Amino acid sequence: GFNYEMFLDEKGEKISKSKGNGLSLEEWLRYGSEPSLSFYIYREPKRAKSLHIGVIPRAVDEYWQFRGNYPAQAIEQKLGNPVPHIHGGKVPTTTLPLTYGLLLNLVSLPGVADKDTAWRFVQRYAPGTSQESDPELDELIGLAVNYARDFVVPTLQRRAPSELEAEALRDLDGELAKLPADADGELIQNAVFEVGKRHPFESLRGWFQALYETLLGSSQGPRMGSFIALYGIDNSRKLIAEALQSTLANG
Incomplete structure (x- = not known):
């Protein structure tokens, strides 16, 4: 069973069965796969871990990353990879x-x-x-x-873009309009990148953060090229149009 003493909740306090802080097994499995939980526990068993809802997405992605890396790893890296232990020595070959x-x-x-x-x-x-x-x-x-x-x-909570951001969003919309509908994430990422460089943002990070906050309503987000490829160029242009509309509404 779980060694509850080794886990911390998000406030950094030890998880106790009686107090009910932290995360139950059932809760994890509502949001993350069973192998991702095993991976999370197995990876550094001696260290106290923050076991709370917020760790699940990264744990899932790290599990898949370690699993995907396994076949090409050198033998000493394979020995340090927890994935074979989770799968009884037979690492599945499918990737995401x-x-x-x-x-x-x-x-x-x-x-x-x-x-x-x-x-x-x-x-x-x-x-x-x-x-x-x-x-x-x-x-x-x-x-x-x-x-x-x-x-x-x-x-x-999506916010309205500033004038500088709105200018860059209009530019991005024009660039996306030129791309084929099935453009891959890399091609789109380059376009996003180039638009950011053309506008006087303090840093490219500021441009990407503006995209997350105005289009997605979050302070952090995915690689935009991959996201736009997944959501679709037309749908992503609609998000830009909505953001520009909110600027007009606020102006």
């Missing part, structure tokens, strides 16, 4: 076409808050995937829908 973090950004958007709708976006982004052929991806989409509904959507 996108991260849990990126899925969360998708299913937090209005109108994509259910599994079937999310699958339509995923299948366009990663042709050949399906609920039947990719059960782990299917599970992950369901978990992301749960997590987004309970913890992400209630915190989102």
Whole structure:
């Protein structure tokens, strides 16, 4: 069973069964896969860990990252990789076409808050995937829908862009309009990057943060190229139009 003494809640206090702080096994499995929980516990068993809702998305993505890296690792790296221990020595070979973090950004958007709708976006982004052929991806989409509904959507608040940001957003809209509908994340990321460099932001980080805050309603977010490729160029241009509309409304 769990050694409760080794886990801290998000305030850094030890988790006690009687106090009920922290996170139950059932709660984790509503938002994250079983292997991701095993991975999280196994990775540094001697250190106290922060076991709270906020650690789940990273734990899921790190599990998949370590699992994906395993086949090409040198033997000494393989020995330090927890994934084979989680899977009884047989590491599954399937990989994911996108991260849990990126899925969360998708299913937090209005109108994509259910599994079937999310699958339509995923299948366009990663042709050949399906609920039947990719059960782990299917599970992950369901978990992301749960997590987004309970913890992400209630915190989102899109703000109106400043004049500088609105100018850059108009520029980005023009660049996206030139791209083919099936442009990949890399091509889109380059376009986003170039637009940011053309406008007098203090740093590119400021540009990306403006995109997260005005388009997604969050202070942090995904790699924008991947997000726009997943959500679709036309849909992403609608988000830009909504943001520019809010500037007019506030102006």
